[in-house]
Amino acid sequence: MAREEEERRPTESPASRLAHVARVGARYGFGFIFARRLPRRRRRFDPVRIGTRLRLAFEELGPTFCEFGHFLAAQRDRIPPGVAAELDRAASTPKPARFESIRVLVERELDNDLEQLFVSFEEHPLRVGVFTQAHRVVLPGDRPALIVVDRPGIRGDLLTMRPVADLVRRRTPGNLPVNPSEEVSEFATHVAQRRDMYAAVRNVHYMSTLEEAGLIFPSPYKGYCSARLATFAAPEAPRAPSAGELRLLARHIIRLALVRGLFPADPCPERLLAAGDGLWLADPTEFLQVDPDRMRGVAELLVAVGMDDVEATIRALPLAGCTVPDDDTALRRELRDAMGSLGGPFWRERTLSEMVERGLEAARLGGVRMPLELALLARSLTRVESMVREADDAYTAVGDVSEAAGELISRSRDPRQIASDTIRKLAQPETYADYPRQIHAVLGELKDGEVEVKFHHEGIEDLISKVDILANRLVFALLIAALVVSSSVIGIFVRGGAHFLGMSVFGLVGFAIAAILGLTLLIGIIRSGRL
Structure with a gap:
């Protein structure tokens, strides 16, 4: 049943996804975010309890939301430790995308039939990540390789997060340690970097020039790469690395991260292989710099x-x-x-x-x-x-x-190293050759209506809230003043007609109606939380 739900998710409409997020949020105590009215009283903030409810909600919403939780948990300089610890525990195992959808993606990206492109293509993936998955393949000439493809359905999850984050920001102004809308935008940029296969190939070209003794970076096959997939050479007889080899691989990865500024966003054993010729970084995608x-x-x-x-x-x-x-x-x-x-x-x-x-x-x-x-x-x-x-x-x-x-x-x-790094940067044609592709991507998003321009004014939400409260109080004060004046006029000047307790009946009826309307307005202002 869970597999069937996972397969149907990419075809869901945005409204259905938003409704699903609202139902899950309400189930774990965040229903006030999606309700028309805010709660009458604010609950005491308990980081551990809030973090637990967020974790459970993210786990039910799926791997992309869990990864967003990890993204937030990494920012422990801003997120309370109780919330960060719970979000870091969020776990939802991504299920392999259907082979039919992978076939369609590969054939569309490489513009050829799968049987014409590969001698063999393993349907069951070697690694399944949140944003990508890898399959073993054999290229013509009996060359073993590993193809890494972007998983479908991620864009739909990101589009669902944006309106929800905007709603959370509006409903909880100034009560959160981070801005939800900004965090979702940064997360979308982070996801795009991890799914950019052109960037992965460029990083591999750069890493292959480094002197990392004992660590092998696989060569990409140019004709089998695109923006959404990349194919890399694989060892002939791979095996899982031993504990000692894992220690050595960790040392290489740490050195690569601190000395070169390149680090894996999703380090896992499935990306690492050992062979007779050394240690392989078999799946070098999803590197950040x-x-x-x-x-x-x-x-x-x-x-x-x-x-x-x-x-x-x-x-x-x-x-x-x-x-x-x-x-x-x-x-x-x-x-x-x-x-x-x-x-x-x-x-x-x-x-x-x-x-x-x-x-x-x-x-x-x-x-x-x-x-x-x-x-x-x-x-x-x-x-x-x-x-x-x-x-x-x-x-x-x-x-x-x-x-x-x-x-x-x-x-x-080292002056020699400084001069060498400067010359290498100026001599890299990839740095300049990538600009036309980036401009083309931006123009394509602009054409499809996917580019959003937002202006964020610090403090304007608080200003609007204060002006709204001031206006409501002013209107209510004027209504009270009008009631006082009208009651005085009725009591002093009206002498004819029916009287009750010495006052005109018509004046009393009008006074009662005005009092009821004023009370109704007062109740509405109190329930809106603007008094």
Whole structure:
């Protein structure tokens, strides 16, 4: 039954998807977001309880929403730790896309029949990720290869998130640590980067020029690549890497991340293979990149933390792209506490996950704002460590991170390396050749009506709310004044006609009607929460 629902999801209309999100949200206590009226009283904010309900809702909504939860959890400098811990636990195993849809995608992208393109094509995927999945294939000439394709249905999930995020922002102004609309937009950009196969091929070309002894980057097959799929060479007799080989692969990946600024957004054992000729990064897609100048700041930051130097750490934070508050008293206190609890002679025996979590909590409490790409980098490296620890629980990535940071510092201060990097950047034709494709993609989205231009004014929501409250109170005050004046006029000047208790009956009826209307208006203002 779950498989059938997964297969039907891409064909659902946007209205059906929104209705499904509303039903799931209401089931887990977020019905007030989708209701016409806000709740009469606000509940006490409990991070753990809110995080648990969000996690359960995301798990029911599917893998894309769970990945959005992980995306939010990575930003622990802004998300409360209770919420972040729950969102990081969100798990919904992605099911393989139907082979018929994969066949249609491959034949459309490569403009040929599947039987003409491949000698064999394994229907069951080798790896199923949230955004991509990989299949073993054999190319003409009996060449083993791995084809990675974008999974269908992701765009529909992203389009569903946007109106929901806008509604959450309007219904909870100023009550959230992040802006939901901005987070969904950044997540959509993040997803587009992970699904861009042209970028994956470009990264492989760059990584193949690096001197990473013992690590093999597969060559892409140019005629079997497009914007939505990429085909890479595979080893002849692959096998799963052993625990020792996983440690070595982790060291290579950490060095690649810190020294070169390239890190996997979804590290998993299925992407890694061992063969007789070495260790293979068999599936090199979904790599993200950090600016090299920012990575030098990260290296300075890591060295300062390793020396338990609070002053050097604060000086290195802006170099890494972080924003430090003018009053850094709280930051200094939090850094001293964190270094005191994690430092000392045995700091290398601690796990990287523990140190990252404690460091990000100190940054949050100290008012530091970290760039998104660094938060994603930290999450990637902790996942690499967790992947190896499943096979070898004695492994910690702290030593490998420290060595890679030291190497990056040495390289960044070497004049010959600086000149070499500058010349290589200027001589890369791919940097300029990719611009026409990017412009064409933007024009295509503009033609299809998929480009949205939004103006965000800080504080305008609060201003509108305050003006609305002021106007309602003013109208109500005028109504009270009118009732007082009219009752006085009736009591003083009206002498003829029927009287009751010394007052005109017609005046009393009009007064009662006005009082009822005023009471109705008051109740409406109170229920709208604008009084």
